[in-house]
Amino acid sequence: MNVRKTIIALMIVAGAIYTFSNRAVEVTEVIDGDSIVVGSEQVRLAHIDAPEWNQPFGRQAKEFVMGNCLGWKVRLKRMGKDQYGRTLAEVILPDGRNLNQELVREGLAWHYRRYSHDRFYQELEHEARAKKKGLWADSYTIAPWEWRRKSQ
Numbered sequence: 001m002n003v004r005k006t007i008i009a010l011m012i013v014a015g016a017i018y019t020f021s022n023r024a025v026e027v028t029e030v031i032d033g034d035s036i037v038v039g040s041e042q043v044r045l046a047h048i049d050a051p052e053w054n055q056p057f058g059r060q061a062k063e064f065v066m067g068n069c070l071g072w073k074v075r076l077k078r079m080g081k082d083q084y085g086r087t088l089a090e091v092i093l094p095d096g097r098n099l100n101q102e103l104v105r106e107g108l109a110w111h112y113r114r115y116s117h118d119r120f121y122q123e124l125e126h127e128a129r130a131k132k133k134g135l136w137a138d139s140y141t142i143a144p145w146e147w148r149r150k151s152q
Helices: 003-016 058-069 099-105 118-130 144-151
Strands: 025-032 035-038 041-044 073-081 086-091
Touching: 025 058, 041 099, 058 099, 086 099, 099 118
Parallel strands: 041 086
Antiparallel strands: 025 035, 025 073, 035 041, 073 086
């Protein structure tokens, strides 16, 4: 009986981590194309990797995020923490759009397959590539994880 209660409690906690925040939180800072701050909480956008600030399209990705959420109240679909202690989340904009998905759709971020196996993000990236949107208009793009490795 105790094992069953423990399993149920763990399932409830896991479900709570992967849920929307009931209250909207204001985006107070945009760090880059895939990192924001809400209150004192750093949030890393889940499923995606945007170009670094000094990489082609890095500035455009950050400006897109700023234009879509800076100063606005958003909802977070929290998915845990990353290795640096940042909250991993999908950001739901006031109009209901998913910011993470919009970045991939517009060709301003990669689907980060190393940490995400979400098929929808794969499809969004495939469509952006086919339409040569954003960074996919360039015939020679370097993924951010490769850019970081070369910069070290």
